[in-house]
Amino acid sequence: GENVEQHPSTLSVQEGDSAVIKCTYSDSASNYFPWYKQELGKRPQLIIDIRSNVGEKKDQRIAVTLNKTAKHFSLHITETQPEDSAVYFCAATAYSSASKIIFGSGTRLSIRP
């Protein structure tokens, strides 16, 4: 089955700087890569996703890039703000096993004022 590794486990950046979180996956058939954000005490929510036929996707200050050859994808947050402080989870699913959604171990992002 799919195995997703996520790094780093914790990340602290100065407000206004950029943050990058990386994930690698094992199943070359994976075609869908979502990112979820979980604020303290809240439920996880989808913030951005990308499919395997696209190399990059942007939504305002967040972007996700995908390198299928290397089997890794990354979340980029620019101009970080205090409300970006949260735990971020990545996942990777293949069409044949799309219902079994297993997450990476998570990255706790802290924004320093």
Next chain:
Amino acid sequence: NAGVTQTPKFRILKIGQSMTLQCTQDMNHNYMYWYRQDPGMGLKLIYYSVGAGITDKGEVPNGYNVSRSTTEDFPLRLELAAPSQTSVYFCASSYSVGAGANVLTFGAGSRLTVL
């Protein structure tokens, strides 16, 4: 449209007791999931279901049971509770955005403590 509703929100169990965490969704989603999240840790998949009458094991199924008799409900049963089952439990349902991609909608979570 309430989304995914979990009950109870909090529960304290004694070792060896049993209980059921309830989950219901009103979005007519076929897929439903149970995850657990230990303090400061990630989300681990316990069980999932692709439709009524169909369930399958996730990463950490031991000590739990599920059933899916209707599209709306997906209860999680804990038998013989152990301290290792102290966690926050999230139920989720998902809809397809095409080509096998599923977007999860989570419930608010159920915090379980086993003493």
